[in-house]
Amino acid sequence: MSLWENRDYKLLMSGQTVNVVGNQITTFALFLVVLNVTNSPTAASLSSGLFVLSMVVLGLPIGRLVDRYSRLAILKISATLGVIGSLLCVFAANGHYPISLFAVSAFLLGGISSAFGTAERAFLKELITPNLLAKAMAVNQGRYSIGTLIGPPIAGLLISHSAQAPFWVDAASFCWVLACLLLIRFRSSGTDSSETPSETPPLRPAWDWLRGQKQLFSIGWYSPLMNFSFAGITTLSLLSLKYASFSSFSLGIYQAAIGLAGLMGAVFAAKLVEKAQAGRLVLYSMCLFTVALAVTMVNITCTILGMVLAGLVLPVFNAPCSGFFVKSVPQEFQGRCTAILSTSAMVTMPIGNALAGVLFEHFGGLTAVTFFALVLILSDLFFIKKGDVKSIRL
Helix, strand or coil, X not given: CCHHHCHHHHHHHHHHHHHHHHHHHHHHHHHXXXXXXXXXXXXXXXXXXXXXXXXXXXXXXXXXXHCCCCHHXXXXXXXXXXXXXXXXXXXXXXXXXXXXXXXXHHHHHHHHHHHHHXXXXXXXXXXXXXXXXXXXXXXXXXXXXXXXXXHHHHHHHHHHHCCCHHHHHHHHHHHHHXXXXXXXXXXXXXXXXXXXXXXXXXXXXXXHHHHXXXXXXHHHHHHHXXXXXXXXXXXXXXXXXXXXCCCHHHHHHHHHHHHHHHHHHHHHHHHHHHHCCHHHHHHHHHHHHHHHHHHHHCCHHHHHHHHHHHHHHHHHHHHHHHHHHHHHCCHHHHHHHHHHHHHHHHCCHHHHHHHHHHHHHHHCHHHHHHHHHHHHHHHHHHHHHHCCHHHCCC
């Protein structure tokens, strides 16, 4: 059976794709609303960082739960909590924009996003055959790109109409994903064992297994450094354009261009993972990604072009890495290994977001971009030397 002949897979992707759009609307709206209210790049970047910080803090506990309980049930609970988190944002926006309530909402929605990502990846291995996993990972990249393509322009238009409107749309998207999940017939078992474990499985066995996998472990320590620089430069690009008098809608179109590039990159990635050696794809796309981010320091035009190119290349890097991960990790470790690598990959992102705002405010955009680009270049060199990534096969 092909990927798109699987009814449950199509329901899962239908719900999650709509939810990704709603999620992108909310994350983009949060940044702009806080920036408009406080006129502080630091406060705006911190609000974005709280979303990711929640994913970091809650990622490991969620991974343990995913390996114990039904992955489908966790997805349903997450969708329900997502409605609540979005409505909290509506309440926060209905008045004098209480930043504290936005912070609580961002933290809650970040945790929900972590649960979705961890449970969905483990659930996919139950839904589809191993030979389709790499293609499914490329489809996932395209789904996120669709969200980036559609979400920010909608957010820009909605903000111009009402501060609450973006969050109402996000609440509706969570309702949609819950409806799709309820229609799925497959029933997840949580683990491969015939009995559900009496205790939440410990992280140590999964960590010990990961440490023995050279390529996966290398991806695990490189990803936080890559994401630190990417989060910082992404935040800097938005701040640079905002202070260059770009409107909210124009910023949404800019984000949509990145999303369109990411969607195209996901299409290319789906083809490339079937024809090219995965290790070479990882290395070549990594180098091009670094160049794309580095050129953003030149001027506003290069900022836009560089970020669009980075959006095009990123799925080509992520698809073989994700496919190799899902293929390599034993089913009983899927939730915990996903949580460990996802948490490590994201742990530096809120730091990058916050530091970008501080550096921009006190030292200017050029100095800030130069700093993040140097971190990424040094990380690339060490990854190439120590990672043994060329030997990755799917």
